[in-house]
Amino acid sequence: MEAPICERGAPIEGILVIFRSLPDLLRATLLNIQLLLALISVGLVVGTVVALLEVYGGRGLRYLAMGYEWVFRSIPALVLLILFYFGLSEFGINLSPFLAATLALGFRSSSYQSQIFRGAIQALPHGQMQAARSVGLSRAQAIRHVILPQAFRLAIPAWSNEFSSVVKDTTLAYAVGLNEVLRHARFIMVRHYNLAMLAYITVALIFFVLTYAGNRWLGWLERRLRIPGLEARGGGTL
Numbered sequence: 001m002e003a004p005i006c007e008r009g010a011p012i013e014g015i016l017v018i019f020r021s022l023p024d025l026l027r028a029t030l031l032n033i034q035l036l037l038a039l040i041s042v043g044l045v046v047g048t049v050v051a052l053l054e055v056y057g058g059r060g061l062r063y064l065a066m067g068y069e070w071v072f073r074s075i076p077a078l079v080l081l082i083l084f085y086f087g088l089s090e091f092g093i094n095l096s097p098f099l100a101a102t103l104a105l106g107f108r109s110s111s112y113q114s115q116i117f118r119g120a121i122q123a124l125p126h127g128q129m130q131a132a133r134s135v136g137l138s139r140a141q142a143i144r145h146v147i148l149p150q151a152f153r154l155a156i157p158a159w160s161n162e163f164s165s166v167v168k169d170t171t172l173a174y175a176v177g178l179n180e181v182l183r184h185a186r187f188i189m190v191r192h193y194n195l196a197m198l199a200y201i202t203v204a205l206i207f208f209v210l211t212y213a214g215n216r217w218l219g220w221l222e223r224r225l226r227i228p229g230l231e232a233r234g235g236g237t238l
Helices: 011-056 059-074 077-091 097-123 127-134 139-176 181-191 193-225
Strands: none
Touching: 011 059, 011 097, 011 139, 011 181, 011 193, 059 097, 077 097, 077 139, 097 139, 127 139, 139 181, 139 193, 181 193
């Protein structure tokens, strides 16, 4: 067994070990960022569809969307990861760790995003749909060109909270063998058992920067896309 390079009582050497490991940690962080972009895209697309079904769908489709949202919000993210990666293999469906994490965490995120978008759609003034239909747009065209562009803008503040949660959820992918940053930090801990705290503090700082930068960008986007005179208001189905 390889002896730890850094012994207890040598904090300076421990910091140097972490510093030398930083490029590898940052490369592993790129995998977290790729996973974040993939699963947030799945959540955005599926969540939008679920929200539209809940607002505009018939009774059957509405109950189906509500059931989907309830199921994926009720199951812990780690359990979903295990079900998608190990459970599907029992039926001959073998997913890569990255794809399993993207689908499991993406579908879970979509259940939360659907409620964000549903609230944003219902916050729009009631006359938006009628006005769009009165100028000759079909219902689908009105949703695409009038309702959704405004709803997405209104959803940005609440969506930034979901972004913050999803950034941290990417670390759960270590459970299915994805070599993301938290798993790489565990490799450092195994080799240098007395550096566990320093390794995890480094990971915490990396995620602090990611979350802060993402929320700053979303705050800028919210100000950039703000619709003058349009504020979130409670309402019913458009």
